[in-house]
Amino acid sequence: MNVQFSQRALALKSSAIRELLKITERPEVISFAGGLPSPATFPIEALREATDRLFANKPHAALQYGPTEGYMPLREWVAAQHGVSPTRVMLTTGSQQALDLIGKVLIDPDSPVLVETPTYLGALQAFSLYGPRFVSVPSDEGGVVPEALTPELTKGARFAYILPNFQNPTGRTMDLARRKALIAQAEKLGLPIVEDNPYGDLSYTGDTHPTLLSMAPDSVIYLGSFSKILAPGLRLGYVIAPEAVLFKLGQAKQAADLHTPGFTQRVVFEAVSTGLLDTHIPTIRSLYAAQCAAMMTALDKSMPAGVSWNRPTGGMFTWVTLPTYLDATALFQHSVAQNVAYVPGAPFYANQPETHTLRLSFVTVPEARIHEGIAILGSVIGEQLRAAA
């Protein structure tokens, strides 16, 4: 085919990480690389019952075309969870679609877009198609540093993209004081915040900080997801935004896929409207808390001196920082040769990567294999430290 690709298509890089990760699908590999929730948490029976009720009651509407903004009872359910009007809620095909739509309606070529250091890779991919100029906001173990949001740094920025809870990739969380400071700074600057919160319900203790949305509903575009609390294969997420923004997002969504499947929207509504999540989410929290504890114990036991990591209070990931003279991408080859995989940290940086970082997921690997895998990883890192010494 004599095809001429668009400039944005030509700029799409083949994801080195995707190639790397193909290796990790071999069954003998202990993989801490995936971003998948544990399938043990999928509420199969509840979803089966929800589907049965759907077929028993009103299957035709679920199978017909529907409104772009989504199935109203589910919009209302989401709105009630967040104390907003249903007119501010749109269901999306995973929250990944909301990232794409936000890029579409808010980013022009070379628009500054503020992101955490590091940040979620999938957001960088989605926004990149619209050609922004990413500005990495200085961040520490508590998330972005609000004082770093100066008028100079944020000039012309379309929005700041923030993951306040158990961030992918680092697992870190913003405390209440920092949330307040961030909101105050954003409101002073007139800076919209895009709050991405797929992991917020996965606090191990159940304690949660208020969402940025609840603190400043008119300054925040909020992204939620059913992927981590029900099942990702349903591809169901949502966006909450002031009506004027939601209207534009809706126009863009209509062109993108008309609407998210009415079938999955109704299955999820049938499931959550029974109160399923009240009993289901605590079971995920318990499992992930135990998995995290196993990972922390294994890291404490097996990591050489000079290696540090985050101790998450929720979510699926931790973030390991090696001595600066080690490169986690180079290390990957050695680790995979020993059948242990992780994700090198570099692709999570919009600008200068800290190449001595890596992400570990701990929710899909059985505890015994966590200990086994981290012991191997620790010894691989130890070897490289000695080789570099």
Place this chain on the structure above:
Amino acid sequence: MNVQFSQRALALKSSAIRELLKITERPEVISFAGGLPSPATFPIEALREATDRLFANKPHAALQYGPTEGYMPLREWVAAQHGVSPTRVMLTTGSQQALDLIGKVLIDPDSPVLVETPTYLGALQAFSLYGPRFVSVPSDEGGVVPEALTPELTKGARFAYILPNFQNPTGRTMDLARRKALIAQAEKLGLPIVEDNPYGDLSYTGDTHPTLLSMAPDSVIYLGSFSKILAPGLRLGYVIAPEAVLFKLGQAKQAADLHTPGFTQRVVFEAVSTGLLDTHIPTIRSLYAAQCAAMMTALDKSMPAGVSWNRPTGGMFTWVTLPTYLDATALFQHSVAQNVAYVPGAPFYANQPETHTLRLSFVTVPEARIHEGIAILGSVIGEQLRAAA
């Protein structure tokens, strides 16, 4: 919110037609406006059984994240239908998503894109977000006129967007000779063709012409859909393209929604792999053929002299041409005042609209109501003709 929208978002027009059509949802209105398939055709029992099998067998994989290109057994099923390699097939969230992805990877601002006169409104909406310069190719009751595809008209065009079967909005079909001439002309010019074929299976007689894809697999990007042969609320379509193009479409899809729901993909695979469509599609054909016959009888009986229309051999729509001095948008107000709705033709034109045209859908209105509605529409048109005389 102090938000700055992108140029493409600002260019999104509020769809006048969408506002018009809200009126048509009143129950007393006989609406020929919708583009909805008849819910009487949804194979509820087969989908229920497919879902039951899914839950009985391997629900975890259906609920986990999956590959961007889609569920391999369904890719293989689609590939077998079209005699191509599964590596050329990607499942999409409705074929509308394939239109958006094609726009994303093939259209730069001001790129010429060739479209039929008139053409599918949803494609114009999807492509518009990427800022093309639409070139309307001269077309007649047999579709685009291949001889009109001159080097001058097609210069720099990224692709020609073609709906060969029972086109939305006109219901017209390209015959075999014209398909051959179109392919020959496109190959001579090195012009990629995007073939959109959601209605191809809905031939009333069962007779079909070969797809453009089958005639020139390396020159055609093909869009298919399960919306008209199973149910649109599943939002499941697919795109077939040469590997290099599919690779770029896959990268764009990963950023857009990671993948189409694995749940709906597997429900559809479970349904179609039993051979369901062999018996199901003929029932849709029969119903739509009878509905079309009723519409033709009603038009023959009730339309004033000077009004003409297409006699479709498949699909869901016919296209009515009024005397040129009548405006179908102005007429709409009079028609709706009598509780009869249709879609004015103007929005289906990328450039100069023929304002004396309108689209009628005949698949969701019962036969008696078709006769009633068309009698009213005929008398409204008659009044306007007399007023204009």
